[in-house]
Each structure stands twice: as structure tokens, then as C-alpha cells.
Amino acid sequence: MSMRVVDILVPVALDQAYSYRVPAGMELSPGDVVAVPLGARESIGVVWAENPNPNPRLHNRLKDVEAKLDVEPLKAELRSFIDWVSNYTLSSRGMVLRMALRMGDGNPGRERVGVRLSGPKPKRMTPARARVLELLADGLIRSKSETAVEAGVSAGVVDGLIDEGTLETVVLPPEPLMRVPDPEFRKPEFSLGQLAAADALRTTVDQGGYTVTLLDGVTGSGKTEVYFEAVAENIRLKRQTLILMPEIALTAGFLDRFADRFGVRPAEWHSQLNARKRARTWAAVAANEVPVIVGARSALFLPYADLGLVIVDEEHDPAYKQEDGAHYHARDMAVVRGSIAKFPVILASATPSVESEVNARKGRYRRLHLPERFGGAHLPHIEPIDLRREGPPRGRFISPRLAEAVQNTLERKEQALLFLNRRGFAPLTLCRTCGFRLQCPNCDAWLVDHRFKRRLVCHHCGFNMPPPAECPQCHATESFAAVGPGVERLHQEAADLFPQARILVLSSDLVESVERLRSELDDVAEGRFDLVIGTQLVAKGHHFPKLNLVGIVDADLGLGNGDPRAAERTFQMLHQVVGRAGREEGRGVGFLQTHQPEHPVMQALIRGDREAFYENEIALREATSYPPFGRLAGLVVSAADKHAAESYGRALVGLAPKDEQVRVLGPAEAPIAVMRGRHRFRILVKAPRAYDLSGYLRDWLSQAPKTKGSLQLEVDVDPQSF
Ligand code: ADP
Ligand code: ZN
Numbered sequence: 001m002s003m004r005v006v007d008i009l010v011p012v013a014l015d016q017a018y019s020y021r022v023p024a025g026m027e028l029s030p031g032d033v034v035a036v037p038l039g040a041r042e043s044i045g046v047v048w049a050e051n052p053n054p055n056p057r058l059h060n061r062l063k064d065v066e067a068k069l070d071v072e073p074l075k076a077e078l079r080s081f082i083d084w085v086s087n088y089t090l091s092s093r094g095m096v097l098r099m100a101l102r103m104g105d106g107n108p109g110r111e112r113v114g115v116r117l118s119g120p121k122p123k124r125m126t127p128a129r130a131r132v133l134e135l136l137a138d139g140l141i142r143s144k145s146e147t148a149v150e151a152g153v154s155a156g157v158v159d160g161l162i163d164e165g166t167l168e169t170v171v172l173p174p175e176p177l178m179r180v181p182d183p184e185f186r187k188p189e190f191s192l193g194q195l196a197a198a199d200a201l202r203t204t205v206d207q208g209g210y211t212v213t214l215l216d217g218v219t220g221s222g223k224t225e226v227y228f229e230a231v232a233e234n235i236r237l238k239r240q241t242l243i244l245m246p247e248i249a250l251t252a253g254f255l256d257r258f259a260d261r262f263g264v265r266p267a268e269w270h271s272q273l274n275a276r277k278r279a280r281t282w283a284a285v286a287a288n289e290v291p292v293i294v295g296a297r298s299a300l301f302l303p304y305a306d307l308g309l310v311i312v313d314e315e316h317d318p319a320y321k322q323e324d325g326a327h328y329h330a331r332d333m334a335v336v337r338g339s340i341a342k343f344p345v346i347l348a349s350a351t352p353s354v355e356s357e358v359n360a361r362k363g364r365y366r367r368l369h370l371p372e373r374f375g376g377a378h379l380p381h382i383e384p385i386d387l388r389r390e391g392p393p394r395g396r397f398i399s400p401r402l403a404e405a406v407q408n409t410l411e412r413k414e415q416a417l418l419f420l421n422r423r424g425f426a427p428l429t430l431c432r433t434c435g436f437r438l439q440c441p442n443c444d445a446w447l448v449d450h451r452f453k454r455r456l457v458c459h460h461c462g463f464n465m466p467p468p469a470e471c472p473q474c475h476a477t478e479s480f481a482a483v484g485p486g487v488e489r490l491h492q493e494a495a496d497l498f499p500q501a502r503i504l505v506l507s508s509d510l511v512e513s514v515e516r517l518r519s520e521l522d523d524v525a526e527g528r529f530d531l532v533i534g535t536q537l538v539a540k541g542h543h544f545p546k547l548n549l550v551g552i553v554d555a556d557l558g559l560g561n562g563d564p565r566a567a568e569r570t571f572q573m574l575h576q577v578v579g580r581a582g583r584e585e586g587r588g589v590g591f592l593q594t595h596q597p598e599h600p601v602m603q604a605l606i607r608g609d610r611e612a613f614y615e616n617e618i619a620l621r622e623a624t625s626y627p628p629f630g631r632l633a634g635l636v637v638s639a640a641d642k643h644a645a646e647s648y649g650r651a652l653v654g655l656a657p658k659d660e661q662v663r664v665l666g667p668a669e670a671p672i673a674v675m676r677g678r679h680r681f682r683i684l685v686k687a688p689r690a691y692d693l694s695g696y697l698r699d700w701l702s703q704a705p706k707t708k709g710s711l712q713l714e715v716d717v718d719p720q721s722f
Contacts, residue, residue: 004028005054005062008036008045011098015086017048021062028065031073033101035066042066044101046074072286074100074303077341082301084340085333088694090701090715091326099301099326103282112175114141115158118168122161128153132161141170177284181262181291183232188225188261197368198229201346205233205309210339214315214360215348217370218379219579220543223348224254226370227311228261230346231292235262239308239343240285241292242299244330246317246540248272248514251294253521253543258294269295269302272514297322297330300337308343310334314540315347315356316572321720329718331356350579351572354621355628357614373583380550380581380588382606384597391593396493397485402551402591403497409549410501410530416549417532418490419539419577421557423507424448425489426482429456429467434474444674451488452510461676487533490553494531506534539577545584550577555594555602561671563721564626571601571613578605625686627718631693634719635683636670640710642679648711649681655703662687662696671721678710693717 006028007017020036022028032047054062082100086093117136122129131151136142148155161167190198197215204211217223234241245251248270259265267281267290281302284290288305295302297320300310312320312331320330331347338345347356347365360367373379385399392399398406398418409416426449429438438447440458447456449467457464470477482489491505504520511517524532527546532538558570574592582588594602604613622629637652639645649667656664663686670680687693694717707713 003054003059005051005059006030006047006065007049007051008034008065009048009097010036010038010043010045010094011101012038012043012094013092014094015092017093018045019051019054019058019062020065021059023064026065026068028068029073031075031079033069033071033073035069037063037066044069046079046097046101048079071103071283072303072305075305078301078303080340081333081337084336085326085328088336089326089328089717090694090697091328095326096301099298100303102298102301103279112172113144114170114172115144115147115162115167116141116170117166119165122164122166126157128157129161132158133166136167141172143172144169174280176289177280178267178290178292179264181235181258181264181266183235183262185263186261188228190225191222191372191374193370193372194222194226194374197226197370200368201227201230202233204344204346205230205237208308208343210342211344212335212338212359212365213344213346214352214356214365214367215346215370216352216360216367217348217350218373219350219576220373220377220379220583221350221370222374223350223370224257224313225261225374226368227313227346227348228258230309230311230344232262234309235291237308238291239306240288240290240304241309241311242302242304242307242334243292243294243311243313244297244299244320244334245294246296246314246319247537248296253525254294258292262292266292266294269293269299271296271298297328300330300333307337307341309346310338310343311346311348313348315349316351316353317540318569318720323716323720327714327716329720332718351575351610353572354568354614354617358618358628361618375584377582377584378588379608380578380590382578382590382592382608384602384606385591385593386597387593387595397490397553398493398497398551399593402553402593405549405589405591406494406498406531406551410498412548414549415524415527415530415532415544415547416551417534417538417544417547417577417580418494418551418553419534420485420487420490420553421536421539421573422484422486422554423450423459423509423535424457424486425451425492426484426486428483429480430483431471431474431476431479432481433476433479434471436471436473438468438480442675442677444672448486449482450509457509460672485553487535490533494533498531501530502528503531503533504529506532506537508535508537511537536573538580539573542580543583544580547580548582548585548588549591550581550588551591551593552577553593555592555605556596556599559596559599559601563671564621564624565721567601567613567617567620571604571617574601574605575610625688628689630689631687631691632719633685633693633697634716635685636680636714636716637667637683638675638678638680638712638714640678644709644711645679645681648705648707648713649683652704652713653683656700657696659696661691662693678712 004022005019008020009017028047030047034045035042036045082096086096135151148158215223231241255265286303312334315331322328335345359365385401390399406416428446429449440447440463442463443458443460445460450457455464471479487505487507524544559566578590600616637645637649666683667681670682
């Protein structure tokens with residue numbers, strides 16, 4: 001008898017699919033989700049291919065597929081995407097598949113119980129019971145919980161009436177995750193510039209097919225309103241839309257804005273969803289019941305029934321790069337998904353990544369430009385404060401001129417924001433007696449003083465401890481000094497300077513929950529705080545109508561770390577933060593505290609000359625063949641033993657295939673040489689832009705000796721910092 005065999009991919013760190021026998025009577029096609037035995041365990045898996053000629057001698061050793069699961073199969077388009085991502089990033093196919101199978105384990109289709117009037121009047125009548133009967137007198141079916149709420153009674157009252165036979169229960173279908181958005185719900189009145197861009201996007205969606213558009217508009221130009229027109233058109237076409245956001249914090253006001261435009265909130269996808277919500281969302285996306293989803297990068301791997309448009313908001317944001325598990329850049333992979341499934345992709349930013357800017361300049365992407373703020377507001381005027389000449393006194397971080405400007409702003413009952421991209425109270429604690437610095441025992445890093453939590457914390461591995469009573473080296477007591485500022489220290493200083501101000505500190509480590517953060521952001525937007533002190537959490541997309549002053553406390557912070565992307569990151573972040581000011585009234589002003597006002601990044605910001613920044617940066621990248629003019633990959637070798645890591649790195653470099661187009665540099669100590677107790681060495685691989693770097697790496701790594709013991713090798717194609 002002939003035996004059917006299929007190859008099944010399982011979500012573990014493996015590249016190859018395993019062969020399994022299909023039991024008689026089981027119908028299986030590629031994409032079906034199944035349960036299979038895997039070693040001693042059972043695993044979920046996906047049929048990747050038929051195996052028409054399995055090796056007959058292996059037959060008896062193959063195991064049977066256990067069951068076909070009652071979930072939508074993964075479409076060919078998603079399977080190709082998974083193969084592509086794995087092939088490009090060198091992450092195993094199983095690990096990439098795992099991202100597509102994050103369907104949670106709750107029961108997705110929660111049924112609801114409905115009630116209606118059926119039997120005789122109850123023997124005992126109470127006012128509460130009477131209210132229920134009155135409500136249901138129309139003979140309609142209502143859900144049990146809705147009935148209790150509307151009648152203003154407890155659930156027990158309704159249950160009692162069911163027990164007595166006065167009401168009967170009916171099974172209702174689960175409530176849909178999302179109602180259908182109405183593309184005509186509230187159409188905005190566009191400015192002329194917006195109108196042209198919106199028309200162009202509508203046509204793009206209407207025509208369909210793969211295209212990439214860079215929606216390049218200054219902060220406050222109304223990019224969101226404009227790309228909503230593309231979403232509206234895609235809704236009219238009854239196709240699904242994915243809107244990617246770099247961070248869930250950003251979605252706070254966004255969900256409401258979406259509801260203002262379309263009458264319903266979009267579905268959400270991010271790591272903080274609970275298992276049940278995840279299960280429902282996954283299933284609803286696959287069943288084509290979710291017209292629009294707003295999600296973090298992992299939403300790219302959902303099993304869409306009919307994805308027709310992806311929008312990547314704040315496309316320049318570094319948070320789009322995932323650096324654990326599979327290393328991938330969600331913006332780039334969104335473009336790939338569009339090219340595989342042939343739909344349009346829209347990238348939106350006020351400060352495009354150098355990659356996208358170059359693609360637009362070379363005509364590979366189409367650019368739609370919104371050069372002006374909506375409603376005629378001006379972009380904030382930016383003033384440098386030269387810390388070499390007019391800095392604050394020692395141990396203080398707000399210069400007299402900035403303090404005065406904040407004071408004036410507060411007196412005018414306007415909001416101010418002080419930006420410092422550093423969590424905690426101080427980045428370094430040292431002993432004044434002997435100079436000892438408090439270091440992480442596991443990492444090559446200082447412990448950061450977090451006063452709100454009364455802990456010293458390592459920002460790399462999470463190690464933390466209470467502040468020690470005495471210096472571990474000289475045993476001096478009360479000898480510790482905080483060096484440098486974090487937002488908590490800035491808060492202390494600001495509270496001193498502006499005692500009347502209602503101050504909010506926003507920093508990711510102080511965020512208790514997404515809901516809490518959202519309500520705090522609302523409070524800022526509603527003017528319930530006068531002064532906000534924040535890290536990069538406040539740099540992004542938020543719209544704070546009353547905010548008119550932004551002070552950058554240390555503009556140089558990101559520049560000095562030797563990373564070739566430092567200038568780009570700093571420019572983008574500072575431009576975005578300053579762009580929070582004056583969005584409604586256009587009287588915004590930014591202050592830039594810096595030690596190097598002559599630096600090209602500072603000059604571009606001060607003069608409001610974005611083009612100058614890109615010109616300069618693009619020329620530099622071209623001259624050095626850095627991305628996007630050349631390709632890069634990073635290999636990080638780590639081990640508990642320094643010598644083991646280094647010698648493995650050397651052996652690996654010795655095995656690199658000879659190719660005159662490729663340069664292999666290193667191994668050298670990684671920028672953080674010790675992390676989580678592991679010594680780290682890095683090899684950098686440089687190749688020309690059109691070179692198949694992934695293929696080269698695959699050939700090379702297939703020769704690599706097996707990593708034993710604590711040795712680990714991580715591959716990062718297109719690293720974001722190098
Ligand atoms: P961006 O994303 O480009 O920074 P937003 O889309 O957040 O800009 O728009 C800035 C502000 O202007 C928001 O409050 C938005 O509601 C408002 N806005 C933009 N375009 C319009 C429009 N056509 N009609 C009314 N309000 C608009
Ligand atoms: Zn550490």
C-alpha cells in the first residue's frame with residue numbers, strides 16, 4: 001500500500017522540515033496546522049510540503065502525524081515569506097515560523113449566553129425581577145450580561161429567573177473582534193498639499209500591486225490623516241490593512257484617532273495581549289474578520305486572509321529591529337512581504353531612515369512630500385545653548401537660559417518638555433574616598449542608580465541590588481556620589497526650580513502598564529501636567545496640543561559611542577522630540593544644550609536644514625561604503641570563558657571563504673565586551689550593495705565548527721549598530 005509522507009516544519013530552532021507519515025483517512029495539504037510527536041514531546045507544526053518520494057527504507061522509522069488542528073491553514077504567501085525571512089536573516093526557519101504561530105492558547109471563539117422570555121411568571125416577584133421582565137417584554141434575545149447591566153440587577157437575579165423557567169437561554173455567536181470600519185465616517189477637509197498626497201495614495205491602493213511609497217512629511221503635517229485615506233480605500237476594496245507602529249506606547253492616542261475617522265477602533269497586536277485576546281485576534285485575522293490591525297513588528301507574521309496594504313509608521317524607528325530570537329528589521333520585511341504578495345507598502349516619517357531616503361532619491365521608492373504643518377503652524381525655532389560657555393553650575397543640568405525659558409512658558413500656562421534619553425537617577429555611582437565605581441557583576445557596565453525604586457540596576461542584564469551601605473573597596477560610609485544625570489535626577493532639579501509646576505516623569509522603567517501609560521499620555525494631552533520630563537518614550541508620534549517648549553538636556557548623549565549610525569539616530573530623535581512643540585499654535589521653540597554646537601547634526605537641527613543633514617550623511621556613507629551603499633553583517637561569538645570565545649572567533653575567521661568582494665574584520669571585543677557573564681567578540685563582514693551576503697554567510701557557517709558548551713554564535717544581517 002502506498003504511504004503518504006509530508007514534510008512538517010516545527011517552531012523550534014531548526015532549519016529543515018521533518019518527514020511524517022499521514023495516517024489513513026487524514027486529509028492534509030501544505031499550510032495545514034498539525035500536532036506531531038517531536039522527540040518525547042508533542043509539538044505543533046505546519047505542513048510545508050508533500051514528500052512524493054520519501055526514502056522507502058526510512059518509512060518504518062517515520063512517525064505519524066497525530067492530528068490536524070482546527071485552525072486556518074497558513075497560506076502559501078505566508079509560507080514563502082517565512083522561507084524568505086529565514087533565508088535572508090539566517091535565522092532558522094523554525095524560529096521564524098514560531099513568530100507566525102503565536103496564537104496563544106485561550107479559547108478563541110468564546111460563546112455568549114443569551115436569554116429571552118419563555119415560561120410562566122415567577123412565583124415570587126421582586127422589583128429587580130420585574131425590571132428584567134420589563135426589559136425582555138419585547139421578546140428579543142439579549143446576552144445575559146447585557147440584560148443584567150441594562151436592567152440594573154446582579155447576574156444572580158437573571159440566573160434565578162432561568163432556574164425557575166421564566167427565562168430560557170440561547171447560545172449566541174461570539175461577538176466580532178472588530179466591527180467593519182466605515183470609510184466615510186468622518187472625512188477630513190484636507191489642505192491642498194494633503195489632498196494631492198491623499199489622492200496619490202488612494203490611486204496606489206486602488207491599482208494594487210507592489211509599490212513602495214515614502215510619505216515624507218514634517219512633524220505635524222498630518223501624515224496620519226493622509227495615510228488614513230489609503231486605509232479607507234483598502235477598506236472599500238474589502239481587503240485587510242496592517243498599520244505597523246514601533247512601540248505600543250505610540251498607539252495610545254492613535255486608536256482614538258482611528259475611531260474618530262472610521263467609527264470603530266482597530267484590532268491590536270502586541271506582546272502584551274493576554275493569551276485569550278491573542279487567540280481571538282489570530283483566529284479572526286485568519287478568518288478575514290479583522291479589516292484593520294495596528295501592531296508591533298510581530299504583526300507582520302500574522303496569517304492574514306487577504307492582506308492588501310501595509311503602512312509602516314515612523315519607519316526610521318530603531319525599535320523596528322528585533323535583536324533577539326530571529327534578527328529582522330520589520331520595515332524591510334514589510335517591503336518584502338509586499339513584494340511577495342504584490343500589494344502596496346507605505347513608509348511614513350518626518351525623518352526617513354538614510355536607507356529609505358536614498359531609495360527615494362534613486363527612484364526605487366516614490367516620495368510624497370508634505371512640507372508644511374497642518375493649519376499653518378510653524379516648525380519650532382531651535383536655539384543652541386553652548387554648555388561650554390553658559391552651562392549650569394556643577395551638579396546641575398538645566399542651564400540658566402533654559403530654566404528661564406521654562407519658567408516663562410509655565411507662567412503663560414503652556415506646557416514644557418525636558419528630554420533626556422537616560423533612565424534612572426544617575427548613570428554612575430562612585431566612592432568619593434577611593435574612586436571605586438559600582439559595576440555590574442555580569443556585564444562590562446556601570447550600575448544605574450534608580451532612586452524611585454531604591455535599586456542599582458544594570459541596563460544590560462537587569463541585575464539589581466539595594467544601594468550598599470558602605471564602599472565595597474574602602475568601606476567608607478556615606479561616601480557615594482552620583483555622577484551624571486538621568487530623568488529622575490532631572491526631576492529633582494526641576495522640582496527645585498519650578499516648585500509650582502505639576503511634573504510628570506515618563507520613562508519606560510516607570511511604566512506600570514500600557515493602560516497606565518496611555519492614561520498618563522492623555523493627561524499630558526489634556527493639560528493636566530505643566531512639565532513633562534522624559535526619555536525617548538516621549539520622542540515619538542504623540543500629539544500634545546499645549547506643548548510649546550522642548551528642552552534637550554544633553555544633545556550630545558548619543559553621538560560619542562563610535563557607532564556609524566550615531567549621527568542619524570541623534571538627528572532623528574532630536575528632530576522628533578523638538579517636533580512635539582508648537583503643533584497647534586505654531587509658537588514652539590526648542591533649546592538644544594550641547595558641547596558641540598558646530599557638529600553637523602546640531603547645525604542641521606539649529607538651522608532647520610534637514611537636507612543638509614541627509615547630504616552630509618549620505619556622502620559619508622557612500623565614501624565609506626557603509627549601508628545603504630554597502631552591506632554589513634555582524635557575527636557575535638560569546639562564551640563564559642573569554643579565551644574560548646576569542647579562539648572560536650579566530651577559527652571562524654580562518655574558515656571564511658575567499659572572495660575579494662568581501663572583507664572580514666575582527667574578531668574584536670564587542671562594544672559591550674561582557675554581558676550577562678559572557679565574553680563577547682564581534683566579526684564584521686562588509687560586502688558591496690548588490691552582493692548576496694546571506695548566501696556567502698550560509699556557505700561560510702556551514703563549515704563552522706559546532707558550538708559546544710556555553711559558546712554561542714549570533715548572526716545579525718544588516719545590524720543597526722555596528
Ligand atoms: P504627523 O503624523 O505628520 O506628525 P498628524 O497626522 O499627527 O501629523 O497631524 C497633526 C495634527 O493635525 C493632528 O491633531 C491632526 O488631527 C491634525 N490634522 C491633520 N490634518 C488634518 C485635517 N485635514 N483636518 C483636520 N485636522 C487635521
Ligand atoms: Zn549586567
